[in-house]
Amino acid sequence: MSSITYLEAIREAQYEALKENPNVFLYGQDIGTFGGAFKATKNLGREFPGRVFDAPISEDAMIGMAIGAAVEGARPIIEMQFADFSSVGFNQIVNQAATLYWRTNTPCPITIRLPSGGTAGSGPFHSQSMESIYAHYPGLVILTPATVEDAYWMLLDSVKLEDPVIFCEHKFLYYHLKADDFGQSMPIGKARIARPGRDATVVTYSAMLHESLRAAEELRLDGYEVEVVDLRSVKPMDTDTILASVARTGRLLVVGEAFPWGGVTSEVIARVASEAFHLLDAPPLRLNSKDTPIPYHPNLWKSHRPTTSSIAAELRKLLRY
Template sequence: MSITYLEAIRAAQARALAEDPRVFIYGQDVGAFGGAFKATKNLAREFPGRVIDAPISEDAIVGFAVGAAIEGLRPIVEMQFADFSSVAFNQIVNQAATLYWRTGVPCPIVIRLPSGGTSGSGPFHSQSLEAVYAHFPGLVVVTPATVEDAYSLLLESVALDDPVIFCEHKFLYYHLKADSLPTEALPLGKARIAREGRDLTVVAYSAMVHEALAAAEELQAEGWELEVVDLRSVKPLDTDTVMASVARTGRLLCVGEAWPWGGVTAEVVARVVSEGLSLLDAPPQRLNAKDTPIPYHPNLWAAHRPTARTIAVAARQLLQL
């Protein structure tokens, strides 16, 4: 038996619904239709009255979730695409993210953002918004790269008393498979060494972990050993694991699918430089998407975001410095 990243997300939601009567799912087309990506397939039938179709009102969807959370429920919101969460931006960053700090009442909601690019999706169905949400205090931002993490981090997010932005990557939905669901997992907030190596640290998260692993494989043939750190969550950001890795390798390349200005890769570099400059044998480097909207055509799209090939090129350059 094998299970995909998408099936793991569905399974985690099914388990959360089964184990906690406070959990419900709210989003567009999530009910009988089972969601645009089928992440809630059959859940409305299995859990009557708890998987609820919403009007196309992202702002009101998240506001609704906050109100339900205040009253003690644990809503899971499915945004149809991460890109549409910008319509709910106010409720996310001003309502959900400030509630606990202002009033002392926790806000246990999970907002699932089908994130990242897939070929042919274009500017408005491809965005990676983790950096935007990580910028705001009061939010936890989770970026699973594996089937196991899609499952365990989603369950942990639902159990958390704070609002979680759960960035699940659409490119991984169908391709990424595991033999079974995990029975134990690293806790949320801990990064993972996805591949050990002595020469250079590649810090990545979400789909970029797999591009980084492929690049590491490519460079191994040339005699280089790349260490790949999977952040798992960008907020909290496990600086300790990153620093420990850089201490071993002396070189840092941060890879993110989001846009280059600011963002997760900039944050990682800033922390390593300000707290661990002496660990570095070469200037740390960042690799991000190009600073344009995300293109539609496969040729342009493939060149817009970092890939195993561009990571390998960047790593070779960095290894020469």
């Protein structure tokens, strides 16, 4: 296989899901002939006629239809043009899809693809990371693939789950990230040690994995070995792997692109502080985007989100303690 991008992995996973299961269908705005805003469904409508549908500009209606279809035995994959727009379907997602099994003993196997996170020039309405919001609600599975391999395997696994899945794929990785093949699958809910180390632990996910790995490499030049944990799955969260890493290093930095108030980074620190306080040699730190709407200007955007240099600076502060 020639080099494949993160976006191509998502397209290929949808192709495989459609091919394997006649109950799978795709639904989203302009995903049919046009192939979607990012071409994640390019040519799939031609390959699978009658199973790739264009949706109205109503995220509320899109999710409502998907829930009804799932109740009748289908397995819809819904594409939101941008993660930000999913808030229009928020009621259907958290009050209907998330609770359906608990209310009626009827599964709701829908997969909602959210093109998430920022890119230069996208601004406040097309750059948000929504994983923390949806993780608050019981009944939803929240996935945040950071590699080509996970983009492929985790999307395929999402379609097979009986629970509604929020699949947070990062737009910045669509074309920037490539791999030679799809590698091996890992179970949903299992974190991955992306880089072993002994001096500090960075727990992160999605596009921040790659910024964190570059920061760890920068610290290596100073003689430090930083362990980097890729959560992969925000909910369920692999607390055991996090605690085991902190036990090895004694120091913790949690990095996320979402806003700082509450959220995934806070949850990781809360779990470590409550379950493994005795393992810490320094107060745990977190690094998020700024607590402001996301700016349009590329230079402001770079200052708004965590970067290799800001992660490295936080790690040096942690290691000096």
